[in-house]
Amino acid sequence: MSNKRSEIQRIRDFKSAHWVSSEMANKFIERSNPERFPIMNYYKLVDLELSSHFLPGDHVLDLGCGQGQTSIALADHGCSVVGCDISEALLQELRRTKGDRKIEVRAGDAYNIPADAGEFDGVVARMFMTHFVDWYTILAEMARVCKSNGIIAFPFSSKENRVMAEQHQKFDCPELYYSTDTLESYFAADPEKKPTRFSAEASHDEMTGVCNAIGLELVDIKPFNFFYFNFLIGYSIGPEKLVEYRSKLSEFLKNEEIRAFIFWFEQMVVPHFPRFMTSSNFVICRKL
Ligand SMILES: C[S@@+](CC[C@H](N)C(=O)[O-])C[C@H]1O[C@@H](n2cnc3c(N)ncnc32)[C@H](O)[C@@H]1O
Numbered sequence: 001m002s003n004k005r006s007e008i009q010r011i012r013d014f015k016s017a018h019w020v021s022s023e024m025a026n027k028f029i030e031r032s033n034p035e036r037f038p039i040m041n042y043y044k045l046v047d048l049e050l051s052s053h054f055l056p057g058d059h060v061l062d063l064g065c066g067q068g069q070t071s072i073a074l075a076d077h078g079c080s081v082v083g084c085d086i087s088e089a090l091l092q093e094l095r096r097t098k099g100d101r102k103i104e105v106r107a108g109d110a111y112n113i114p115a116d117a118g119e120f121d122g123v124v125a126r127m128f129m130t131h132f133v134d135w136y137t138i139l140a141e142m143a144r145v146c147k148s149n150g151i152i153a154f155p156f157s158s159k160e161n162r163v164m165a166e167q168h169q170k171f172d173c174p175e176l177y178y179s180t181d182t183l184e185s186y187f188a189a190d191p192e193k194k195p196t197r198f199s200a201e202a203s204h205d206e207m208t209g210v211c212n213a214i215g216l217e218l219v220d221i222k223p224f225n226f227f228y229f230n231f232l233i234g235y236s237i238g239p240e241k242l243v244e245y246r247s248k249l250s251e252f253l254k255n256e257e258i259r260a261f262i263f264w265f266e267q268m269v270v271p272h273f274p275r276f277m278t279s280s281n282f283v284i285c286r287k288l
Contacts, residue, residue, distance in 0.1 A: 008133045010195060011183070014194065019087050020087055025089035025090045025093070026089070028067070028090065032067065032069060038251075043127070047069065047070050047126070049282055050126065054079050054122055055078070055079075056077065058121040060080070060121060060123070060124060061081075061082050061119075061124070062081055062084070062124055062125070062126070063084055063113065063125040064085055064128035064129075064131075065085050067090045069126075072097070072098060072101060074124070080102040080104075081102060083104070084106045084108045086110075091107055111138060112141070113141050113142070113144070118146065118147045118148070122151040122152065122153070123152045125142070129155075130155075133200060135156075143214050151285070152284075155282055155283070156202060156283045157179065157279050157280065158221070158278060159179070161232065161279040161281075162201060162279070163276070165234065165235040166231075170238065171239065172235075173234035173238060173239050173242060176231060178199075179201040211285050217285060217288055219285060221281050221284075222284065223271055223272075223278040223281050226265070226278050227262055227266070230278060232276075
């Protein structure tokens with residue numbers, strides 16, 4: 001096995017074990033609370049964007065739904081939703097909180113989605129696809145369960161943002177994630193390092209190539225999340241200042257007016273930026 005393949009397997013094994021542990025599930029539920037972690041308010045914007053691609057009545061799969069915040073947002077938008085995840089503890093939380101919303105909870109693995117071909121009008125995945133080194137395999141599964149003309153939408157990391165930041169960097173910023181292109185050097189520094197910070201990424205051309213190969217049309221890659229997760233910021237101010245910056249941003253996000261401004265900017269301005277300006281961009285594809 002080449003080094004790269006063994007690192008890929010290591011990340012896959014680590015991530016699987018990580019997500020099925022109930023300790024992890026509890027931690028994740030606690031950290032998803034926007035009252036306690038104001039940065040989580042950002043994810044409400046993700047839900048708005050993902051929901052905007054569907055009409056009331058659409059049957060939508062929320063893959064890797066976790067405790068189902070996006071499933072709930074989609075159901076409140078009028079969709080009938082299937083929330084699918086491998087973590088029984090997180091699904092249990094969704095069962096507890098979903099009330100009488102139209103949400104079916106299905107335990108299952110994204111590599112083999114428990115659904116029929118063409119079952120859904122659309123598929124979304126929030127904070128999910130970037131965990132997988134072989135995310136394109138999962139995207140192919142999402143395409144399989146989606147109807148022709150259905151929409152598949154998910155946030156994904158922009159390679160253009162990392163590359164631009166590296167070209168102009170003033171500091172190295174190990175606080176930020178590392179990706180498929182950089183994982184060998186990440187492990188070279190410390191082979192025992194936990195791969196918690198792995199995040200898959202793609203350039204526009206790479207995403208187009210993957211989509212073409214699996215019967216999807218890439219409709220758009222829309223810039224998002226200028227303020228919080230941005231390599232340009234991390235590589236410009238360095239790891240120490242980045243920690244300070246993020247904690248200050250979290251404080252600002254508690255203030256309703258500042259939050260309103262940041263979210264207005266994210267919705268009005270950021271989508272029109274060049275893609276290298278942001279890291280967590282929305283990928284929107286259509287099943288052919
Ligand atoms: C960062 S969480 C995101 C959860 C949710 N989408 C959200 O935004 O709150 C990643 C989720 O992926 C799930 N997951 C990890 N590997 C999976 C797999 N192979 N199949 C299905 N779900 C998986 C985890 O259990 C976890 O709920």
